[in-house]
Amino acid sequence: MALSPRPVQSVVSLHHAWDSARKREARAAKSLRQQRGHGARGRTGGQKPKLGPRQVKLARDMYEEKTPDGKRAHTVQHIADEFGVTRPTIYRHLTGSNDKH
Structure with missing residues (x-):
């Protein structure tokens, strides 16, 4: 009596599904461990701001500054050139x- 391939295929499929789920959980756990480790070392992700709080205040003051005839004293391009951004x-x-400051 010959065995049909169907039971073997279902066992292989079940094993594949179990293995995939195990690997997915392992990747998620590793990612979480890495995130915690990076945070512990002061790494929070993302780039540092290009301008510090004092520079932002100065840029805002420059932007809001007006000439006697009511026009802006500095263009945004001029302000950007001053700060190198x-x-x-x-x-x-x-x-x-x-x-964020």
Whole structure:
């Protein structure tokens, strides 16, 4: 009497599913351990801000400064050139979307 291949395939499929789940859990646990370790070493992820709090205040003051006829005294490009950053960086700081300080 010959065995049909169906039981063998279901055992192999079950083993494959179990092995995949085990590996997925192991990767998740390793990732969590790495995140905790990096945090313990002061690494929180992401780039450091291009401008410090004092520079942001100075950039805002420059942006809000007006000439006697009511126009802005400094363009955003001029402010960006002064700090060595791009215009989008200045705009991010002016709108306050980068207020982490």
